Amino acid sequence: MDVQRTTTHALSGGKNQSVVALSCGIILPAAFLFSSVAALPHVFLFTLFGLLLSLLVKKPLHYSDRSLIYSFVAALVLAVLFDMVFPMKQDRFFVMAKLFMANISVPAILYLAVFATFYQSNQYTLGFTSSLSVIALMLCANYQLSGSNEQDLPLIATLLDHFKLFYVSVVLLDTAMILAALNVARKSLHHKSSLKFDWRKKLVYAAAVIITGLSAYVFFTLTETFKNEILKAEAFFRRMRMRDLLSSTTPSGAFFGKEVDLRASANADRTKNRDMVMLRVSGDTPPGYLRGRTYQYYRDARWTESTDPPVQMHYRLNVEGLAVNAFFKNDFPGAAGKTFDIFPTSACVADFLFLPGNTIRIDTVADRIGFTRNGFFKPKTWEPDGGYTVMVERIDQMAAYSSPAAAEVVNNHKYIQTPSKLNGTLDLVLDGIFGVELSTSRRDGRDIRKEQLKPDTNTAKPKSHPSATGTDRAVIEKVKSYFLNNFEYTLAPKIPKDDDTDPVEFFLTKTKRGHCELFATGTALLLRRRGIPTRYVTGLVCFERHPSQNYFVSRLGNAHAWVEAFLRDEGKWVLVDSTPPSADEFHTSFGYFDAWSDRFKQLWRRTFAGIRRGYVARSILMLLTSLFGFFTDLFWDPVRGPVVVVVLWLWLFWKRSKNRKSKRAGLPHETAELSALFARIMKKLQKSLGEPKSPHESPEEWAARIAERNPPEISDEISALIRIYNKARFSDGTPSKDDTAELREIAAECQKSLEMSASTIEN
Numbered sequence: 001m002d003v004q005r006t007t008t009h010a011l012s013g014g015k016n017q018s019v020v021a022l023s024c025g026i027i028l029p030a031a032f033l034f035s036s037v038a039a040l041p042h043v044f045l046f047t048l049f050g051l052l053l054s055l056l057v058k059k060p061l062h063y064s065d066r067s068l069i070y071s072f073v074a075a076l077v078l079a080v081l082f083d084m085v086f087p088m089k090q091d092r093f094f095v096m097a098k099l100f101m102a103n104i105s106v107p108a109i110l111y112l113a114v115f116a117t118f119y120q121s122n123q124y125t126l127g128f129t130s131s132l133s134v135i136a137l138m139l140c141a142n143y144q145l146s147g148s149n150e151q152d153l154p155l156i157a158t159l160l161d162h163f164k165l166f167y168v169s170v171v172l173l174d175t176a177m178i179l180a181a182l183n184v185a186r187k188s189l190h191h192k193s194s195l196k197f198d199w200r201k202k203l204v205y206a207a208a209v210i211i212t213g214l215s216a217y218v219f220f221t222l223t224e225t226f227k228n229e230i231l232k233a234e235a236f237f238r239r240m241r242m243r244d245l246l247s248s249t250t251p252s253g254a255f256f257g258k259e260v261d262l263r264a265s266a267n268a269d270r271t272k273n274r275d276m277v278m279l280r281v282s283g284d285t286p287p288g289y290l291r292g293r294t295y296q297y298y299r300d301a302r303w304t305e306s307t308d309p310p311v312q313m314h315y316r317l318n319v320e321g322l323a324v325n326a327f328f329k330n331d332f333p334g335a336a337g338k339t340f341d342i343f344p345t346s347a348c349v350a351d352f353l354f355l356p357g358n359t360i361r362i363d364t365v366a367d368r369i370g371f372t373r374n375g376f377f378k379p380k381t382w383e384p385d386g387g388y389t390v391m392v393e394r395i396d397q398m399a400a401y402s403s404p405a406a407a408e409v410v411n412n413h414k415y416i417q418t419p420s421k422l423n424g425t426l427d428l429v430l431d432g433i434f435g436v437e438l439s440t441s442r443r444d445g446r447d448i449r450k451e452q453l454k455p456d457t458n459t460a461k462p463k464s465h466p467s468a469t470g471t472d473r474a475v476i477e478k479v480k481s482y483f484l485n486n487f488e489y490t491l492a493p494k495i496p497k498d499d500d501t502d503p504v505e506f507f508l509t510k511t512k513r514g515h516c517e518l519f520a521t522g523t524a525l526l527l528r529r530r531g532i533p534t535r536y537v538t539g540l541v542c543f544e545r546h547p548s549q550n551y552f553v554s555r556l557g558n559a560h561a562w563v564e565a566f567l568r569d570e571g572k573w574v575l576v577d578s579t580p581p582s583a584d585e586f587h588t589s590f591g592y593f594d595a596w597s598d599r600f601k602q603l604w605r606r607t608f609a610g611i612r613r614g615y616v617a618r619s620i621l622m623l624l625t626s627l628f629g630f631f632t633d634l635f636w637d638p639v640r641g642p643v644v645v646v647v648l649w650l651w652l653f654w655k656r657s658k659n660r661k662s663k664r665a666g667l668p669h670e671t672a673e674l675s676a677l678f679a680r681i682m683k684k685l686q687k688s689l690g691e692p693k694s695p696h697e698s699p700e701e702w703a704a705r706i707a708e709r710n711p712p713e714i715s716d717e718i719s720a721l722i723r724i725y726n727k728a729r730f731s732d733g734t735p736s737k738d739d740t741a742e743l744r745e746i747a748a749e750c751q752k753s754l755e756m757s758a759s760t761i762e763n
Helices: 002-010 017-038 041-056 065-085 095-099 102-116 123-140 154-161 163-189 199-225 227-249 251-255 267-272 420-433 448-452 472-486 503-511 516-529 592-613 616-636 640-664 669-689 699-709 712-729 737-762
Strands: 259-261 277-282 288-295 297-299 302-304 314-316 325-328 338-344 359-364 368-371 377-380 388-392 534-542 552-555 559-567 572-576
Touching (some): 017 041, 017 102, 017 123, 017 163, 041 065, 041 102, 065 102, 065 592, 102 123, 123 163, 154 163, 288 559, 297 516, 338 592, 420 503, 420 516, 472 516, 472 559, 516 559, 534 552, 616 640, 669 712, 669 737, 699 712
Antiparallel strands (some): 277 338, 288 534, 297 302, 314 325, 325 359, 338 388, 368 377, 534 559, 559 572
């Protein structure tokens, strides 16, 4: 009883350790529950350490805008940084917790509750920590009962095996602690110190605990009963979310989907958002062509992927980092090659990797990476925030993927397939490319050229066309020259209105104007018709160097399609890009402010990626070094430097002049701030009361004049406010931060009383 009386009394100001102890009882159960279900023991340990530290620290923090902002930022930064170092496995929660990012939001909530205990103890402290604890408990309830817990400690694994009982027990404990704490806060709020036993209130408390426990039990019973429906709903929302993301960033939906539909390309959106940065790449030279997806079959204006199953790459764990794994195809290549550090931006939502064609090693934060025979690489349990490092044997900006070998490619119908209805058109174009004269004379009113355009439905074999040289490389150069000399690039090509006409046929014979998808498709099909195996590739082209000279960028406008062809006589794959260079597709530039903004974005991306990989100290050092480089570039520029110096000098001159005015008035800086605060408070009170102060009136005279027309409690609070100000303002020493905080607190209570009085009058 003495503890409760002391706690209630202490809520009027200062810091009371009994309040902190009650907060411990509220926060720790929720922290233990989350650490158990998320397999993140450091969250509970940090929460426990913070609360113990708060119990030891007697002096409270004072409420101010600055201290509150610092607390919010510190809680969020701690949650984000440790999530990068110790990422949570996403399969431990259902979709609701994932939607609210429980891996970051719950630790931030718990850390914020801990910070709240360092401030002055009042009735709102317990209410604030209780609210945060309830939110954490609600998100923990979204734990998947089928989640893997074999890596947890034996005690934790046992608790998770009986999660329903575990969760209900924690909820009951936390509910009891919250009700006890709120009872203390209620008595302080209403200024009631009576400690007589009230059986009705105790009965209500007991009923609340029982109802809360039963509600939690019923919730989990329903969850188990409708578990399959919940999983189906989660899969549906995940598909909807991915569809929205893909449609919002266009390249993943149009260029990098499992199908490429030439009738519904995203070139209008590419034009609108072409400057959006998709990747940033650090390296000595630009990486060039970065492969994304590959396609083999073309039918009905659509490219589709190969059906070959993926193969898992070999890997080594924790290579050069706490969380980085090294992936390779055959033998471990070591560190003898050239490397590129690739950082996807938030706009790049692809769940696969963009890689140079000659990649031999990939370092990233992932459990597995699967790859197909045509070079499509998709990681499992991948952390895109960590970026990835790729190693190549040598720099080749137009490298093609080297697999599969000749034995699997030559005479394989998958690489020479063409739609039968297009064979006539393809043969006609090839005849024109390789110099065969086509008769255009009319016989019996019929045009022989039109007859030759009819689809050849009786054969799917490539047709032999004469040429000056028989090498595959010469054939490819001939086809590329044909497109470069006779076709034009446009992002808005004409598409046939009828569904029977293929867009490629319309492009080759009618418009001769198109985008990279049409050029790549036309090239692939023409080469296939000559018997040269090909595949259709989409990806990003990265040649643009940032003005800082530190990295390269690839934008949405650099999303591109090209062809990889297999040279039968040389036994290797080569990259073929027949899109005209006059398209200006890869030439963009940064504006002055855009360049600095993107540079800061790359700095933060690299810093967070390093922390995610486990390079905490190295990342912080890199951040400080880069910031020093920013300031060096800022001040040493012959134009920018003097401007920045002049602006800083003017700001310092203005600040110094302001301080001089305060000194000339004979007021120290702290006294001037206190006087300005009191003037603002008085102005607000006069407005709320509708009683302006006359210029000749002192604050005391004004308070005495309005006392007759206001309730006594309001007059007493205004008088106390003026008395506190006079004591701090006209004392021998300078006002302290405690004086300012006390003045703000009394002003807030006075304003609250005015609002309650106005509400009572209205009712």
